[in-house]
Amino acid sequence: MDTMRERFISVTSRLLDEDPRLALVLAEISMDGFLPAQQRHPDRVVNVGIREQLLVGVGGGLALTGLRPVLHTFASFLVERPFEQIKLDFGHQGTGGVLVSASASYDWPSGGFTHMAPGDVALMDTLEGWTVHVPGHPDEAEALLRHACAAGDDKVYVRLSQQSNAEPRPVEGLRFQTVREGAGGVVLAVGPLLDNVLAATEGLGLTVLYAPTVRPFDDAALREAARSAGTGDVVLVEPYLTGTSTAAANDALADVPHRVLGLGVGRAELRRYGTIDEHTAAHGLDPRSLRERVTAFLHPPTRR
Template identity: 65%
Template sequence: MSGATGTGTTMREAFVATAGHLLDEDPRVAVVLAAISADVFADAARRHPDRVIDVGIREQLLVGVAGGMALTGMRPIAHTYAPFLVERPFEQVKLDLGHQGVGAVLVSVGASYDWAAGGRTHHAPGDVALLDTLPGWTVHVPGHPDEVVDLLRRAARTDDRVYLRLTNDGNARAHPVGAGFQVLRTGRRAVVVAVGPVLDRVLAATARLDVTVLYASTVRPFDAVGLRAAVLAADRADVVLVEPYLAGTSTHAVAEALADVPHRVRALGVRRDVELRGYGEPADHDAAHGLDVAGIAARIHAFTRA
């Protein structure tokens, strides 16, 4: 799936266009870059040279500058590849934003392995799990470029700490964004939570199964109320998480939501037990991690029959 709208817009293009509009509309908004995407922000930089800042290949400085801007009352949007935005400058994310009690919008591209040929340095399946070790983060994982527009605009209006995770992958159509799960299909045998760009694959994989399918473009805060309602309406308290990043990232959130309900959880995502060293294409990684339609279908089918 291309992650494109009918006009061919990608999530990254939707982000760049929306950020440009926000720069024009709101004098608080600034965009901080670390070389990545500097070319596509060139027009915005000419219009707003004091609020589009390229620090070069210095990712720790990228986050530090965003923290400093936030301390002055600005609303910084920091952007680069996921491993360079969350993993490499994690100390600055923890201290310059979290410990100082200020917010920023971190917008990543690359997802888990969008640029498969870039190798392990450009893969980041653990980014959401890593941010999960810090309090107070809102995490959006859109499944369509139109969702990116809405989520970024909402984030820019707040002073919260927000992570917006973009990918080349995506669903055929957008769904309304919000903090809660959307019920896209109801069933009795299990509740399947599909996060962001894996939704279409989950719907195809469960087409003949008697399961409820919930969709989430926002995973933090986790919609415990929505999950409980769906589980309690089913015949079995079985939950399948299908996340496009590290398998089991949201298992603890499911456990907390269902602490008083005996339940089972099957977590699907990027495998924890292997590191793929053959670059290949993103589809090859999906298949190896069981995140293609066939892999998702086989594992959900086995789980619901157990």
């Protein structure tokens, strides 16, 4: 199976052939994969070199001319380093575009902390009007990319990961999907952590929701799941900074008694490179750790 990043290259290359309004801006990362597309469309495939602030500035400028820009590099260089340019060149200028990241929270451990961006979605939350997609499989990434590129002048962030669920789920608009129904609690799994959540909650009789799109937050789906489960106890399992969506979940359930536990990537820097699986376990996001944490929250031991 190809990776999300490989699918991004193939799909975007085809979309550049199909849509004369589409433009691609790169900062060296993935440039080799886009060389054929650049040869076919030298005026709409731009490589600015290792200049991430310029990457965003050029994208904003292309949007002002009426093009639909797609901007791509690692998440740490796409969201964190040029954050001021995103805020100004898209938000303040009132333009739209598609930001497509790679490497996500810790997908390239040997790259070290400079190439990790667990806080990217939390940063995007400080800006108005951004749709945020977190696909859990390359097929979902393709569907969400196609939707984003054709979405008029909207502002869209597509967060690609090296991690993937074994099977894709149908992308049904921007809504959360019910994967498993149960009582006693709701677990919301985001993107590539769905398989871990399903394994962790097997046999616990809990409702499991799946979110390949996290912004806008699907308030109605969470409220309905909590009503059907008969409880306001909710666990969020996100592949980025712990607690990123806790406020959104609290707001969605503001009119009913509830408790929310946010699970995700911890704030402490893990200074050993390790592997993706080792980082997942260290942050408590592997199936065994998730089962322990979910059970402790939903079924705490009785005090005597």
